[in-house]
Amino acid sequence: MKTALYKFYSWGRSTLSISSKNYLNSKKFQHNSLAIGKSMSYGDCCLNQEGNIYQITDNKIISFDKYKGFITCQSGLTIADLHKITIPLGWMIPVSPGCENITIGGAVANDVHGKNFHRYASFGSHIDFLIILKSNGKKFFCSKTKNVTLFKATIGGIGLTGIILEIGFKLRKIDTILTDTYFKTFSDIRCYLPIAKEFDSKFEFSAAWVDLSNYSCGRGVVFGSNFSKQKYLPTQYKKKVLFKLPNLKINFINRITSILFSKIYYLRYKLSFAKYFQNTIFDVLYPLDSIENWNLIYGNKGFIQIQASCPKNNFVSFFKDISKKILSKTSSPLSVIKMFDKKKSFGMLSFPKTGHITIAIDIPNKDFSDKFFYEIESIVDKYNGRFYLAKDSFMSKNFFYKSYKRIPQFMKYKDKNLTSSMYKRLF
Secondary structure, three states, X not given: OOOOEEEEEOOOEOOEEEEEEEOOOOOOOOOOEEEEOOOOOOOOOOXXXXXXXXXXXXXXXXXXXXXXXXXXXXXXXXXXXXXXXXXXXXXXXXXXXXXXXXXXXXXXXXXXXXOOHHHHOOHHHHEEEEEEEOOOOOXXXXXXXXXXXXXXXXXXXXXXXXXXXXXXXXXXXXXXXXXXXXXXXEXXXXXXXXXXXXXXXXXXXXXXXXXXXOOOOOOEEEEEEEEOOOOEOOOOOOXXXXXXXXXXXXXXXXXXXXXXXXXXXXXHHXXXXXXXXXXXXXXXXXXXXXXXXXXXXXXXXXXXXXXXXXXXXXXXXXXXXXXXXXXXXXXXXOEEEEEEOOOOOOOOOOOOOOOEEEEEXXXXXXXXXXXXXXXXXXXXXXXXXXXXXXXXXXXXXXXXXXXXXXXXXXHOOOOOXXXXXXXHHHO
């Protein structure tokens, strides 16, 4: 009997795998397998070409102490479904990426970071324990005091150390979902760093958008947000979706639309008399979630996100070189910068590095040559940087081993029966 095969896409939709679909209903799993949640990673770490994929659908909250904020949940629970329960009670996830639809298991496997890294580090720092299933059927309770090295390998371990069954972690207390947001424009990328330092010192959430157009000199807007003193918790939390993008299979992102968007977006804040507005924490953390299926705006071929970081002292030159290279082939309206200062990440393969600045750039997939990606990698290498594994789909094996020093240690804890398209490409 032949096994049915399915197409699995990453969120960027520029990469896919043909794999068999399985559901975890036994104590063991097969050779050449990968467990996934919602496939919200942008690259190929959530794909397994010619292998088995276990779709984790177990999404229950096992226990929740609404007074202390400690929660234990299954790995298939999404942040959005978590918030439906916890937000009205005054609790939310302490660290979140820019999407609320990812699973908690995915947040662990990619050790996600967010706009409050400078205060709360990455998600792995808030995990109390994990229950991990190995392919031999054994379950391991892992924490900062028990099976510590497996714990560190699994956080940021892109799903290769075992299947995460349960996660126990502490939520953060909130009295309101309202936020006060301030912004400041800068006319040149050289002006970014002092403003970023100022905003990181004043605000819990901060990040910047930068104009990647040829004429802009790296101008942009830094945003900083704190929770408002005005207390307000909704009795029922419902995700706000403005509209659902239809699958028209048309790429709306080109040089003209990118330049037009970037110019309007920058001038909107540059010419504003007000330097402050009130919104909600969901507007701060998840602006793109208000457009369902926003990734379809890049058309049938999808998009690639290049997310890399480098030491902050190198960042101005790094930005100029990488933007020049990208603009020689394509364009992007979406480029976000965040400073990783002071805090450290917990996992062996975690991306954030103290003293680095990261930039994430979305570009339409245009079947770029290997030479283009090699030149991008060479720029990151030149400035002592690294790529984020959750977003990567093109990094070379040599550069991976050069930029992530703890791979040999990590490999001691990899499950022999777990693999992925990324693993086959990089390890």
